[in-house]
Structures are given as structure tokens and as C-alpha cells.
Amino acid sequence: MSQDPQSTAVANAHGDPKRMVRVYIAIFAALAVLTVLTVWANSLHVPRPAAIAIAAGIAIIKVCLIAMFFMHLKFEGKWIYGVVALALVAICILIFLISPDIAGILGGVRH
Template sequence: MAESHPPHPTHPIPAPEQADESQTLYVRTDRTLDQELHIESHAPYLKVWAGLAFFTAIEYFYAHIFKDMLFTLILGLLFWAVIKASMVGWYFMHLKFEGRWVYFMLIPAGILAMILTLALVPDLAMQPITEENPEEETVFSAPLEPGAASPALPT
């Protein structure tokens, strides 16, 4: 597995700040690439995997426990899902190792995705009160009062 593999390459690689300034840019950058490869190829992937499995289990039990508390359920599940998605992006998709350039693509996409979602708010939270949409109840249980599903409309 990645963690148990001997370090590569076998000769020590100077840190960028230790590199000889007289060397060409090519040599400096090539060594940095080596270092990056070394770091990337020895990232703690199995620990991340264990973390993802752990958070999936947490999510599963959380949903089971709070299945009847909608607000708590949604808030908690979104929290766990964001943690898991961030772990996948940060470690497996190598956002941890990439330069800033990748965020020039991700941030606009993220902003547009957020705008798209926010643009839907009028459809989510500002619905007109209709016969099929009584504002006071979302769930009712038997025995229902006659006409409970069709409350008097505002006059």
C-alpha cells in the first residue's frame, strides 16, 4: 500500500528554498515536480478511505435516529455530506496539491451553482397558498376533520 512503500526517489531531494540559484529553471522545476510526485504518491489515502467509511456509517445512523425531525435531519446530513465530499476533493482529486489555477474554474462553477440554487428560492419558499397547499399543516393523521385537506381559502 502507499504508506508502506519506501520513499521515492532514493536520493534526497532539496526543498525548493534550498535549490541552487545558479541552476537553470528547468532543473529547479523538475526537482519540484519530483517532490510533488513524492508527496502525492505517499498521501495518506487509506486513512482518508477509513474516514469516508466512518462518516458514511455516521450518516447512516444519524438518518435513522433523526428520521422524524426534518430540520435536524437535513442540517446534519448536509454537514456530513459536505465533509465527505471535501475529503474526496481535497485528497483523492488532489486539490490539496494543485495550484491556484484550478480554483479559477471551480469557484465560478460553484458561484453559478449557488446562483442557480438561490434563484429557485421563490419556487421553494414563496409558494402561493392554494387549495392543495394549506399553510398550517404538512402532515395530518386520521381521523381527519372533514375538509382538512381543503381548508377554507383566505377571503
């Protein structure tokens, strides 16, 4: 049972591996259920805005679960968070850039 201090430190950096295995399995189950839920919700033929909101909401939850637990973002520090924040800012800029187009389209503006 004796582990050298360094390998124990490796384990602690991402949490205790034995405990983390249970977390990984739980995240996997959640991802599978959410995928089934996405397809099931889509088959209900709900109004389009609601269908988009449901699918986008589930996708965001799945992305967060994968990033936080599988990619170990939950255990990272400021440098990695900084890089991720940079990417998210770029995505926000892309969304803000297209928002006038979307607003125009939804408002019925046509050229």
C-alpha cells in the same frame, strides 16, 4: 533508493507518496465512518430539518475530503481553483434562483 530528480519532483507536487498513502487510507476511513454515520443518523428519526442538516453537513464534509485529497485540489494552483470557483458560482446561482420558490413553499404560499 536513488530516485531521479524528475520522479522525485512528481512525488513532491502531490506530497511525498509514502506519506500520502497514509493520508489516503485515513481519508478512506473517514469517508467510511461518515457514510455509516449518515445512515445511522437517519435511522434515529430526528426532526426533519435536523435530519436534512445532518445529512447535508456530512455530505459536504465528504465532498471536501474527496476533492481536497483524492482529487489533489489541496495541491493545485490558481487556474484549477479558478475553474472550480466558476462551477461553485454556477451552483450558487442555481441555489439563489430556487431560493424564492423554497421560501414561498416553506411560507405556505400556494398558487
